[in-house]
Amino acid sequence: xxxxxxxxxxxxxxxxxxxxxxxxxxxxxxxxxxxxxxxxxxxxxxxxxxxxxxxxxxxxxxxxxxxxxxxxxxxxxxxxxxxxxxxxxxxxxxxxxxxxxxxxxxxxxxxxxxxxxxxxxxxxxxxxxxxxxxxxxxxxxxxxxxxxxxxxxxxxxxxxxxxxxxxxxxxxxxxxxxxxxxxxxxxxxxxxxxxxxxxxxxxxxxxxxxxxxxxxxxxxxxxxxxxxxxxxxxxxxxxxxxxxxxxxxxxxxxxxxxxxxxxxxxxxxxxxxxxxxxxxxxxxxxxxxxxxxxxxxxxxxxxxxxxxxxxxxxxxxxxxxxxxxxxxx
Amino acid sequence: xxxxxxxxxxxxxxxxxxxxxxxxxxxxxxxxxxxxxxxxxxxxxxxxxxxxxxxxxxxxxxxxxxxxxxxxxxxxxxxxxxxxxxxxxxxxxxxxxxxxxxxxxxxxxxxxxxxxxxxxxxxxxxxxxxxxxxxxxxxxxxxxxxxxxxxxxxxxxxxxxxxxxxxxxxxxxxxxxxxxxxxxxxxxxxxxxxxxxxxxxxxxxxxxxxxxxxxxxxxxxxxxxxxxxxxxxxxxxxxxxxxxxxxxxxxxxxxxxxxxxxxxxxxxxxxxxxxxxxxxxxxxxxxxxxx
Numbered sequence: 001x002x003x004x005x006x007x008x009x010x011x012x013x014x015x016x017x018x019x020x021x022x023x024x025x026x027x028x029x030x031x032x033x034x035x036x037x038x039x040x041x042x043x044x045x046x047x048x049x050x051x052x053x054x055x056x057x058x059x060x061x062x063x064x065x066x067x068x069x070x071x072x073x074x075x076x077x078x079x080x081x082x083x084x085x086x087x088x089x090x091x092x093x094x095x096x097x098x099x100x101x102x103x104x105x106x107x108x109x110x111x112x113x114x115x116x117x118x119x120x121x122x123x124x125x126x127x128x129x130x131x132x133x134x135x136x137x138x139x140x141x142x143x144x145x146x147x148x149x150x151x152x153x154x155x156x157x158x159x160x161x162x163x164x165x166x167x168x169x170x171x172x173x174x175x176x177x178x179x180x181x182x183x184x185x186x187x188x189x190x191x192x193x194x195x196x197x198x199x200x201x202x203x204x205x206x207x208x209x210x211x212x213x214x215x216x217x218x219x220x221x222x223x224x225x226x227x228x229x230x231x232x233x234x235x236x237x238x239x240x241x242x243x244x245x246x247x248x249x250x251x252x253x254x255x256x257x258x259x260x261x262x263x264x265x266x267x268x269x270x271x272x273x274x275x276x277x278x279x280x281x282x283x284x285x286x287x288x289x290x291x292x293x294x295x296x297x298x299x300x301x302x303x304x305x306x307x308x309x310x311x312x313x314x315x316x317x318x319x320x321x322x323x324x325x326x327x328x329x
Numbered sequence: 330x331x332x333x334x335x336x337x338x339x340x341x342x343x344x345x346x347x348x349x350x351x352x353x354x355x356x357x358x359x360x361x362x363x364x365x366x367x368x369x370x371x372x373x374x375x376x377x378x379x380x381x382x383x384x385x386x387x388x389x390x391x392x393x394x395x396x397x398x399x400x401x402x403x404x405x406x407x408x409x410x411x412x413x414x415x416x417x418x419x420x421x422x423x424x425x426x427x428x429x430x431x432x433x434x435x436x437x438x439x440x441x442x443x444x445x446x447x448x449x450x451x452x453x454x455x456x457x458x459x460x461x462x463x464x465x466x467x468x469x470x471x472x473x474x475x476x477x478x479x480x481x482x483x484x485x486x487x488x489x490x491x492x493x494x495x496x497x498x499x500x501x502x503x504x505x506x507x508x509x510x511x512x513x514x515x516x517x518x519x520x521x522x523x524x525x526x527x528x529x530x531x532x533x534x535x536x537x538x539x540x541x542x543x544x545x546x547x548x549x550x551x552x553x554x555x556x557x558x559x560x561x562x563x564x565x566x567x568x569x570x571x572x573x574x575x576x577x578x579x580x581x582x583x584x585x586x587x588x589x590x591x592x593x594x595x596x597x598x599x600x601x602x603x604x605x606x607x608x609x610x611x612x613x614x615x616x617x618x619x620x
Binding site for chain 1: 465472476
């Protein structure tokens with residue numbers, strides 16, 4: 001086992017090095033977006049102070065490096081980003097990084113639970129549909145998958161609120177915890193969990209359909225390959241065949257999708273967090289657009305990009321471990 | 330009298346007929362086509378249903394559906410006719426969907442083709458750029474673009490295209506990488522055909538079928554993206570849009586849920602129709618592919 005470690009490490013290092021130009025490009029991208037947006041930091045600052053004389057504005061511009069040539073500004077911006085300095089939010093009167101850190105936990109919790117549910121259930125249902133391809137079971141599963149794939153997350157969320165909060169009164173309409181609840185310990189955990197059921201279910205159901213469809217196609221393809229026939233000829237039972245031979249190989253493209261889809265799911269959380277008033281990054285992104293808080297919005301883009309790069313890196317490693325055909329060296 | 334048999338074997342049916350037969354074999358695809366045609370008719374006849382303005386007051390606010398025949402699907406809290414909004418919304422959804430899809434595929438084809446055909450450092454630069462776009466959550470980037478450009482329908486369409494071109498670019502690149510080494514490309518190159526002509530006239534037609542199928546996916550996603558923007562109140566306020574109707578309907582969800590449910594059903598059916606159409610197109614264009 002120790003012999004296996006070095007190649008995995010070199011592979012990991014190589015993948016990390018490949019991520020560097022992508023992150024640099026994203027830095028340049030957010031810089032350009034900030035330049036395109038009307039007004040700069042000093043405009044915001046002056047507006048915040050309620051106006052200032054021209055000499056003071058000029059001094060502020062020098063202080064913030066805004067009198068420098070564009071490429072120099074870009075360099076200064078990138079140096080700041082590397083140190084996780086995303087600038088100042090004039091809406092919150094607080095550094096962007098501080099607000100982002102406050103909001104990060106909620107979003108990560110929502111993402112982690114929804115994606116685990118979507119991935120597990122999607123793969124499971126997809127495998128069942130493929131094993132009984134073109135049967136009634138398959139038709140039902142595939143149709144449900146297609147319908148959820150076509151349903152906008154905000155509409156699904158609203159209909160869930162209508163059913164479970166308005167009609168049945170089982171679940172809270174929104175928020176992360178009961179406002180005047182003051183729960184502690186396990187009661188607090190249960191209270192938060194109750195608030196997360198609907199947003200998690202909405203995201204899971206929508207993304208489940210992606211994994212379901214891919215898993216079904218993947219299992220159908222793998223089941224026809226030679227090594228499956230060989231294993232069957234050697235007397236492997238259908239269950240063993242499914243778990244050890246088919247699933248293991250059919251999962252590979254689905255894991256790739258899990259990494260690639262992560263950024264889409266993060267984007268989808270904007271709508272769901274906004275509807276359920278969850279204080280996460282997605283709701284913050286929406287509020288930043290409404291309040292024209294461009295520093296905050298760019299901070300969110302950059303932070304999300306870093307999260308996606310990390311998740312992609314982890315799925316790559318997982319893929320490399322599962323697929324022996326990948327050369328690690 | 331001698332009878333000369335001049336019977337030839339039956340001529341091969343026209344290519345379009347063949348494609349249609351393969352497409353029509355898929356029942357679900359026919360259903361998709363049917364829904365699509367209905368949405369198309371809705372978009373085309375919107376002006377007949379409501380000649381002036383779908384956003385005007387047409388009746389008593391919050392009339393339930395099937396009560397007043399002047400407003401068959403009822404009215405929202407501002408007294409706007411839901412049926413008229415639904416028809417005009419079909420126009421916006423299809424317009425944004427089609428234009429954003431064409432634009433994103435055009436961007437994707439150019440970037441993917443150049444990347445896959447030339448390879449080397451050009452490929453490196455373009456692929457890192459593609460990865461950068463894929464790394465940023467598409468809806469957050471869309472929000473940023475709309476915040477900067479403004480939310481008129483033209484800018485929304487462009488912004489949707491900007492966040493959707495990466496997948497077609499990767500597909501075109503993969504096709505080009507496998508096709509560029511083929512004999513017919515070598516032959517064209519030996520005849521002195523220019524790179525541009527080889528890319529667009531020799532390789533591209535062979536790389537198109539999977540792209541055409543994928544277009545239905547982008548179309549569906551574009552409609553969903555536009556409706557999500559409009560739902561959040563960031564769409565074009567001058568046009569009736571399904572997403573916006575749902576956003577407005579949210580305020581009266583408790584008492585008059587039909588205000589949100591009717592446009593919501595329209596979005597689901599429309600997006601569903603593109604998924605089904607895509608499967609049919611796949612059957613027609615890639616018949617050798619398994620099921």
